[in-house]
Amino acid sequence: MNEEIIKIEKLSKLYENGDLSVKALDNISLSVTQGEFIAIMGASGSGKSTLMNILGCLDRPTEGYYYLEGIDVGEKTDDELSEIRNRKIGFVFQSFNLIPRTSALQNVELPMIYGKVKASERTGMALSLLEQVGLTDRAHHMPNELSGGQKQRVAIARALANCPQIILADEPTGNLDSHSSEEIMEIFARLNRKEGNTVIIVTHERDVAEFTDRIITFKDGSVIKDENLKGVS
Amino acid sequence: MLLTENIKLALSSIKMNKMRSFLTMLGIIIGISSVIAITSIGASAEAVVSKEFQSFGMNNMYVYLNWEAVRDQPIQYADLILPEDIEALQARFPDDILYVAPSISASSETKVGRVRGKLGMTGVAADYNKFYHMEMIHGRMINQSDLDGKRDRIVIDEAASGYFFNKSDSVGETFTVTLNGESRDLTVVGVFRKEASLFDQLNTGESYTTYIPYSLLQTVDDSTSYLELYINGDKDQTQLGGEIVRYLARIKDKVPEFYRFESAEVQMDMINSVLGTLSIAIGAIAAISLVVGGIGIMNIMLVSVTERTREIGIRKSLGARTKDILTQFLIESMILAAIGGMIGTLLGIGIAAIGMGIAGVALIIDPMMILLAVGFSAVVGMFFGLYPARKAARLDPIEALRYE
Structure with missing residues (x-):
């Protein structure tokens, strides 16, 4: 089980804006084993969201390599990256990012539609995912009829569609009260412990980060601290 | 997706x-x-x-003197279309010309008892009804002896019969009409029924459509400048019309433009x-x-x-x-x-x-x-x-x- 699922080597990301160029990530090397539960911390602008976008195949590094399950992602076309996002990665965002005027169920079905799952199978699978996050009775509610915590739970169910190995969550508790935050983190912990998902969470709250096993701290585009909370693994 | x-x-x-x-x-x-x-x-x-056009007769054609072509020269009697020219045309195109007659018409006020009305009288040759979708319901159509003898005969439609005589069968009744300033008594020999086409509705107005021997309308001489023809529908009308006009010009020793034709199909x-x-x-x-x-x-x-x-x-x-x-x-x-x-x-x-x-x-x-x-x-x-x-x-x- 201790396969290296994510490996980045000498990765840099440069943002150029006219004469000004900002190095969001500066020569980072990092490796993640399958089944890890990781928090990425750091002040805003430290490069943690940029790293998440690259890990999620939404963005490409300026320099360096990113191997996902041993595959060099840098060589993939945009459409191939779409497919990787669809099958291997589940996203959870700070602002939930549910599609408006579309029911919770349909939101969960969406990745399966792009993954060409048959319509007859989709609904059942989506319902069982909603059941996992305890929202069976909200399946047909629109996002604006749900509370923040419920929205985020729908988003997690959606991230789990197509059974991806990796869950990437960018400040998943940033818009939630402490009670809902705890609920959400418990779901992530359960996914990691029971389902074996690799979960990576960006946060700037220490108590959220403490749910995880490993905390990587960023500053000015570099890793300044990599602590293992679980002791020796 | x-x-x-x-x-x-x-x-x-x-x-x-x-x-x-x-x-x-x-x-x-x-x-x-x-x-x-x-x-x-x-x-x-x-x-x-x-x-x-179909109800009016798709195979209708008119051949006439081109007045524009002859504007600068006085028209002579010999230039007009004469009975022998009609015969020559019939002899030359026996299969193509099914019916031909000078196209002449007149109208007249008439009074039967206390009923007043107007008659539109179209001059026709024998067999006219065979080509123009008419149904004779009483009596007969104008025939050859009516033409030859210039007999005072008239064929009226059902509506006129009802209007003037208050009955459908008015064969034997007479109308007093004025033809070229001359008062004549016309005897009804037949009553017909014809579905009124749009043209009939537009043309007749208050008058009734009737048919009389065309010879009755030829008062001065038997020449005409306008022929009505019913031609064989199998032929291309433009081509046939050209042939007829050219033949007519040749026998009359004229340039081809001297006569012209017009056909329903061409018009349509x-x-x-x-x-x-x-x-x-x-x-x-x-x-x-x-x-x-x-x-x-x-x-x-x-x-x-x-x-x-x-x-x-x-x-x-x-x-x-x-x-x-x-x-x-x-x-x-x-x-x-x-x-x-x-x-x-x-x-x-x-x-x-x-x-x-x-x-x-x-x-x-x-x-x-x-x-x-x-x-x-x-x-x-x-x-x-x-x-x-x-x-x-x-x-x-x-x-x-x-x-x-």
């Missing part, structure tokens, strides 16, 4: 913005409805014209071509509004893409490929245009039906035209939807996700 998903998505997006979608479709609706209305009205008018072709050109011209103008409608669709789709930038980002992060986003927006604009096209088609048929209803003419709808109109509107939707859809598909997922 599956087509049905895209169609469902497009429909729900159209439903979400009902008013906006309707206004967007309006250009297409106006364009398609005018194209459909105009072509339907055109097709119906053409059908009416051809039906009228002319009217149809005018109607057809008119339909195409107005249709082309209407098609411009389709282009304007297409631009409206492009505009609203661009707005929609901007509004849904974040949604596009979400979809991309969930695994939508460029193609998926492209088809999503393309199908939305095509459906928008196609719905507009369908509403426009119904509206166009409605307008044409009301118009034709007022004119009292049966509506003819060309199904090809409907297919073409709806198809064309979808093409318009696709063409003008392509740019916004490409814009959506090419959005960078991260920027799209950040969009507020």
Whole structure:
């Protein structure tokens, strides 16, 4: 089980804006084993969201390599990256990012539609995912009829569609009260412990980060601290 | 992404913005409805014209002296069409000319008892009824001995019979009419029934259509400048008319332009071509509004893409490929245009039906035209939807996700 699922080597990301160029990530090397539960911390602008976008195949590094399950992602076309996002990665965002005027169920079905799952199978699978996050009775509610915590739970169910190995969550508790935050983190912990998902969470709250096993701290585009909370693994 | 998903998505997006979608479709609706209305009205008018010509006699032809060609020279008796010329024509074209007579007519006031009325009298030769779709219900038609003997005979229609004599069978009754200033008593020898064509309705006005021997109308001499012919329908009329006119000119020792002809078919072709050109011209103008409608669709789709930038980002992060986003927006604009096209088609048929209803003419709808109109509107939707859809598909997922 201790396969290296994510490996980045000498990765840099440069943002150029006219004469000004900002190095969001500066020569980072990092490796993640399958089944890890990781928090990425750091002040805003430290490069943690940029790293998440690259890990999620939404963005490409300026320099360096990113191997996902041993595959060099840098060589993939945009459409191939779409497919990787669809099958291997589940996203959870700070602002939930549910599609408006579309029911919770349909939101969960969406990745399966792009993954060409048959319509007859989709609904059942989506319902069982909603059941996992305890929202069976909200399946047909629109996002604006749900509370923040419920929205985020729908988003997690959606991230789990197509059974991806990796869950990437960018400040998943940033818009939630402490009670809902705890609920959400418990779901992530359960996914990691029971389902074996690799979960990576960006946060700037220490108590959220403490749910995880490993905390990587960023500053000015570099890793300044990599602590293992679980002791020796 | 599956087509049905895209169609469902497009429909729900159209439903979400009902008013906006309707206004967007309006250009297409106006364009398609005018194209459909105009072509339907055109097709119906053409059908009416051809039906009228058919009932009037598609094989009718007139041969006449071209007064314009002879303007600068005095006309002589020998230049006019004489009985021997008619005989020569019949001898030369025995299979093609089925009926020929000088085309002469007159009208006269008449009074039977206390009933006053006006008679329109058309000079005919024998057998006229065989070629002009007449049904003799009483008595007989004008025959050869009436012609030769210049007998005072008349054939009237059922309506005139009822009007003047208050009965259907008025054979043996007489009319007193004035022909060329001379009072004559005409005896009814036959009563006919004929379905009134549009031309009859327009021409007769208050008078009744009747037939008398043409010889009765030839008071000065037996020449004529205008011949009415019923010709064999199997031949090309333009060619046959040319042959007849050229032959006539030759036997009269004249230049070919000296006589001319006119046929129902040639006239009908002319009217149809005018109607057809008119339909195409107005249709082309209407098609411009389709282009304007297409631009409206492009505009609203661009707005929609901007509004849904974040949604596009979400979809991309969930695994939508460029193609998926492209088809999503393309199908939305095509459906928008196609719905507009369908509403426009119904509206166009409605307008044409009301118009034709007022004119009292049966509506003819060309199904090809409907297919073409709806198809064309979808093409318009696709063409003008392509740019916004490409814009959506090419959005960078991260920027799209950040969009507020």
